Amino acid sequence: MVRARFNAVLLENARRAGARLIERRVRLTRLDGGDRVRLDEDSLQAASDCWEGEGPDLIVDATGRANLVGRALDIPMQPGPRRDVALFAHVDETELVDPGYVHNDRIDRGWCWRIPLPGRVSLGLVVPREYADGHGDSPDAQYDRLLRADPVLRRLAPKARRLTPVLRFDNYQSLSSRLVGENWVMLGDSAGFVDPVFSSGLLVAMKGAYQLAQALGEGVPLARYEQAVKAHLRAWFEIVGYYYDGRLMTSIERGREMADGLAGRLLLPWVSRRIAAIVIGAATTDRFNLGLLRFLVDARFGLYGRDPGKYRIH
Ligand SMILES: Cc1cc2nc3c(=O)[nH]c(=O)nc-3n(C[C@H](O)[C@H](O)[C@H](O)COP(=O)(O)OP(=O)(O)OC[C@H]3O[C@@H](n4cnc5c(N)ncnc54)[C@H](O)[C@@H]3O)c2cc1C
Known part of the structure; x- marks a missing residue:
């Protein structure tokens, strides 16, 4: 499913379950040098009728790689073993064995994915950083040159025409050393991200959301949520390691x-x-x-x- 449609389904269901959306870019600051975080004044004002008292009891950081809580509190992210970069874009066509499936292939250095989407294919390359850098000064140049230079990509995407700018993600393998604090909890990519190879990102985020909701509903200590999410991420690190x-x-x-x-x-x-x-x-x-x-x-x-x-x- 295209991500925007998936997000719309999530939002609709959250609304039906009683959630209110207050759309804005928030900032977080550390409170009094301790382990608590506080929303910026404008955001507190915008949502003031959502809570009694000064602010929310708990802030769930689901801001992905922005990792607002981690940055506000200087919480270290442990890097994963790989130092790859991902370069990805949508192209008009590639070779596809079966348009119903995600395709993964090894290339000269690294690997690539092809994800069939309506009328286009998401084509991503995961390669060592120095290898990408050696192919150009910008993500667009690196991607386009790699498509022409790599023998496997030349076979899989000989006529591919790029439809979007190229996105480049560096250092995506990471695990936050803490996931839970005094008035905050991390969820999804803000807690950690393993690797795109088995498409585990959304699964970890969604499963984490269920586990967090359950822990909050049942009054279970959030330390148990932290243990479960870390175990999930570590299992993926191990499995992904066997792939590499x-x-x-x-x-x-x-x-x-x-x-x-x-x-x-x-x-x-x-x-x-x-x-x-x-x-x-x-x-x-x-x-x-x-x-x-x-x-x-x-x-x-x-x-x-x-x-x-x-x-x-x-
Ligand atoms: C190269 C690559 C390929 C991937 N391919 C796949 C795949 O095929 N399948 C898969 O399952 N996963 C894939 N993933 C992983 C997947 O994209 C993530 O794991 C997933 O999106 C995590 O969801 P999230 O909600 O934690 O974060 P995000 O999806 O990043 O959402 C974070 C949200 O927070 C918002 N936000 C950020 N800062 C603020 C702020 N200050 N104020 C308010 N809002 C803010 C952002 O706008 C965004 O809407 C891939 C990741 C990479 C790097």
Whole structure:
């Protein structure tokens, strides 16, 4: 679904559930040098009939990469292991195996996604920063040159015409060291973001929203919400790591080769369901599933004798 339509559905449902929208760009400041934050005066005025007293009891920071609370309180963001940049735009056409699916491919350095949208394709490149910088001075120049320079992209998008300016995201892998404070809580990307590869961003944000609503509704300490979100993000960091180091694809290849044997016929459907439940986000933090994945990608067990180098993302 196109993001704007998805956002409209969310907003409509929030309104139906009783939420009021006061549309404005807010600022946050630290209160008295402590762990509390305060909305700017104009925002407090604009929403003054929403609460009794001076201001809201709790501020939920869902401002994405703007991370307002983290910036106001100088909360460190722990960077992830990769230092890639994402360059993305919409183009008119690319090769598509099946227009109903998101496509991911390895390229010379890094990988690319192709997401079919009505009348266009979202084409994104995730490459090491120095590699992008070596292809031009602006995101547009880097993207356009990479499309022409990379042999895989030349095959996948030989006639692609860019329809939008290129967006570039740097340093997107991050995890806030704290998610909860005296009168604030972080949600979605403001709490952390792993990587675009398995499209986990919206899942983490949406699941976090449910967990936060549930914790607030039931009066559960928010520390438990923080633990759950951090566990979710860490699980994705681990899974994404197996994608980049080539072990995940090597293990899938191994599974395919076993498919016709007796052990494969008996075990593969069960294993596939468990691993699929991790990757689609249905049971990403399930201990048993994660244990099974670790076994499958372990050089001594699942990968026995296999070199994952073939599928490593450079
Ligand atoms: C390159 C890339 C590709 C991605 N691809 C996918 C994908 O295919 N699938 C997927 O699920 N996820 C994807 N993601 C991740 C996804 O976009 C995010 O995880 C998701 O948007 C997080 O939602 P959010 O609500 O936390 O933040 P956002 O979607 O960033 O929303 C934050 C909102 O806060 C508002 N805001 C910011 N500052 C202020 C302020 N001062 N006052 C008022 N409002 C403010 C912004 O305007 C915005 O509306 C991708 C991310 C990247 C970097």
